[in-house]
Amino acid sequence: MKALTFTTALVAISTLPALAEGTLNIYNFGLYTPPDLIEKFEKTHNVEVTVTEYDSNETALAKIEAGGHGFDIIVPSGYVVPVYLEKGLLLRSEPNQLPNFANVDPEWVDVSWDAGRSYTVPWVWGTTGVMVNTKVYSGDINTTAIFLDPPEELKGKVNVVPAMQDVIDMAIFTVGGEACTSDKDVLKAALDKLVAAKENWASIDYASFEKFINEDLQASVFWSGAAMRIREANPGFAYGYPKEGFPLWQDNVAILADAKNVDNAKLFLDFIMDPENAAMISAYTGYGNAIKGSEAFMSAALLASPEMTIPESAKGVARLQKTCSPEVQALYARMWTDLTK
Amino acid sequence: MDAEARLQQDDTRRRWALALPAVTIITLFSILPLVLVVVYSFLTPGDFGNVKWQLSFEGWFGVLFERDIFDDTVSFSDAHLTILGRSVALSLATTFITLVLGVPTAWFIATRPARQRAFWLFMITIPFWTNLLVRTIAVQEMIRSEGVFNSLFLWLRVIDAPIQMMFTNFAVLLGMAYVFLPLMVLPVYAAIEKFDFRLAEAAYDLYASRLYCARKVILPIVRPGIIAGSILVFIPSLSAYVTPRIMGGGKSMMLGNLIEMQFGQGRNWPLGAALALTLTALVLVALVWYTRLTSGKRKDV
Amino acid sequence: MSDRGFDIRRLPGAAPLAITCFVILYIPMAILVFNSFNAGKSIGDWEGLSLQWYAAALQNEAFLNAARTSLILATISALIATVIATLAALSTTRSKTFRGEASINMLLNQPLMVPEIVLAIALLIIVAQIKQATGYAGLGYLILAHSAFCIPFAYMPIRARLEGMDLTLETAAADLYASRFYTFRKVTLPLLAPAILAGFMLAFVISLDDVVISEFLKSPGQDTLPTYLLGELRRNLTSEIYAISSLLLLISVLIVAGSWLLTRRKT
Structure with missing residues (x-):
């Protein structure tokens, strides 16, 4: 009987709500949420924040779509926002009415996925390219050949991040097509190229930074900011902008339609549009934010870093990532399954 | 009444x-x-995960077959057959390795004097009860590029650049053999321990040859233990998820990982459900085979 | 004894292979513990002995939360599983077979026969629906799921003990017109206690060990030690992981040693 009483007591304890004034559950990419930013937010607003991480837009979407996830905030890339909207998964929270919205760079207000910003606010923008350990390979790194046709030195040491859109887009650029093309010959050529390249890859993984820093892996399809953080720990690594073309993207913060802590979520959206806080995000993630005045809080080294500044020579081949038609999305998904299974 | x-x-x-x-x-x-x-295995996949409530056999169809992405021709699914083949092959290999190491170990423990036996048993129970994830992390540390083996070989100048061992079938096999080894030792030990060794000595006293003695006396003792141990290692190997995820790095996938993928990135829940049931069926077949084998054994005793 | 000096117990080659086996089992774990005392920031470089990673872990709120969740989850699930398994064992032992006994036995072993990953996705599907329908996202789902797969483990030792138990004492008590419940409390339960404790410990360890089901079912903020470790493994491969792993290893050693002492004192 004592055991039963004890059990009941424990159950009672475990179902008690957390003690803070409020809670906020954020679902974001891994290694993408600055701990100091969260700490500052918790202190400022007396809210207890829980951050849970995912490894790709597709994984996050699948989890949200399944229901019963318990998250308040999600950080989808621009190309995937329309899908969330179509499924009715985001709350029309009108962040454009928030006090700090005036700080958003006008260039990032009327974006194709959320014109006028009724659902989302900018998190950061960046590019997807390749990262190579130049101590191991000293040739040209501004090319998709790093992962699609790896040089001898890198064979078996290349990682590919599980970012379906970025990886397939770059393969399409390499075979001379446009992202989201419905031309099946181009798509087939891109898939063939990827499948042929796969045997030279070490992993298809959201790999931990230490795997590169410790040189377990020597190259990767990678995002610019992540590449910067690795370069800072291991100067051998450099980031390349493939001349065949590379995606330029923005990730966005949105409140989920079934969020339980909408007020706290709005506080967070407003909080990250403050220049000083946006600078904290850039400093941690290594990506540019879209908040005017944040430069004042960023170090000169960060602002001038080769990963955050697209070189003039590469600007012509940067392509803003877009949403494919549903048919092409379905083809992308099947190509990706075919590649990763 | x-x-x-x-x-x-x-x-x-x-x-x-x-x-x-x-x-x-x-x-x-x-x-x-x-x-x-x-x-769920008979439903239609939703566009971005979950399911639509429409009857469909595509999930089951997808276990073994695939339609070409671009022209819809049907063929055997190479990818799934490869993963299925790899899962079975690696599980059999794991069973074999654990047998080679586990049976002598069990024999060794069972033939110690009682007090020593307790100590050795204790030593085998600790890894048995240690978290699987912790043991996988431990074995990963051995074969990383900057891990124990590579550092040692580099220092000994056996090699001049680290060998890539992680994310290969070898890595998955090594990991599974390591984490499942205690599962082999314990049942084999239990079988040997029950045996009265005076019987064997008696047989030998009756001038039976060494080989005859081994075949007629030792084998029957360890056989039930070997069968139980093999099944205890084979089944968790076949359905392993954590060890191949860490050691295989998304490239040397096993059935468990393929199933999980359908519920995440693959976004094909019906296929995932059908694959999950396929795995369950394989496990049940192994279990039925096991009961047949052991009950058959009982008859000829 | 044989005058040819033959001892069947001495199987040639068994001892060296057995020692090899123990070395293989222990070296990786020893290195893991050794690494956890590395003062260096990353696992690559050795910079002397230090306890800093343990200190860091004990100040790491995410780790402490995960430890708390694991402890609550394992304790409650093991308690529920043990109570339920004890009742079930009393039902299926010490009598002629009754109608439905075979099906009960099969049911009790069912969680053992289904691969963990399959059970995990099955629970994911159903729990997502319930969460959506009820809005409750507490620890209850994990507790009940863990209880379910822990039952067979708690059941095994209790059933074995009951089957081997001498019935004379209970019959004697019944002859003295003691009530059935009184007999159970004063006679059966004390005799059964060690097995119940063993069942509880088994269930506790099984719950603590679980990665897959917790990983699929957890709501935000419900990381257990193993799921936290799994996530951390993807993020950063720092020495703190080795410290946390070593702590988990220590827990296992303590539990095994504890159950060892318990059973040894008895015999």
């Missing part, structure tokens, strides 16, 4: 009442979900 029958009926009712909580919780949290998996 006579008193005896009523008493028995009462007893049956009381016993069912005692078992009721167990029956309820297992039904709700283990059997009902599986029934739902069966249902």
